[in-house]
Amino acid sequence: MKLPNGYGSVTKMSGKRRNPWVVRKTDGYILDPEKGTKKQNYIIIGYALKYVSATKIILHMSMLQNIRIVIQTNLTATNSAKKKLNVYGLCRRIPIIRLF
Incomplete structure (x- = not known):
């Protein structure tokens, strides 16, 4: 399921973890002066056991x-x-x- 713009993202971390799904949102960008590229800063909202529960977290947080x-x-x-x-x-x- 694709989320609307500005909601954040749900990604799966590698390895065997208790809560492999991470909910994060872009906080802003950092400009690297040497390379001249932008890098995203993320705020990690939380971790979840399943993708469905991670999307519930992101939908609840979108209300705020x-x-x-x-x-x-x-x-x-x-x-x-x-x-x-x-x-x-x-x-x-x-x-x-x-x-x-």
Whole structure:
């Protein structure tokens, strides 16, 4: 199944692995000054056991606007931060993201 532009890609890694399918998205490009070519930077979103579950991950992530915002909200919403915010009643405003 071909994915639309901007969604990312699902590729299979070589070797015998527990989760061989990797879900990744292009973050940007680096220009190599010596060769004069561009190289893609990838953000690895996750790993999956089957191709179908990897495409589910990429479809869920496509609903979100920016992958970096998801990573930052997951890192900042620690238990100590939730305890501090729960005192003021703000804990409900932190987005909790679950893929499955």
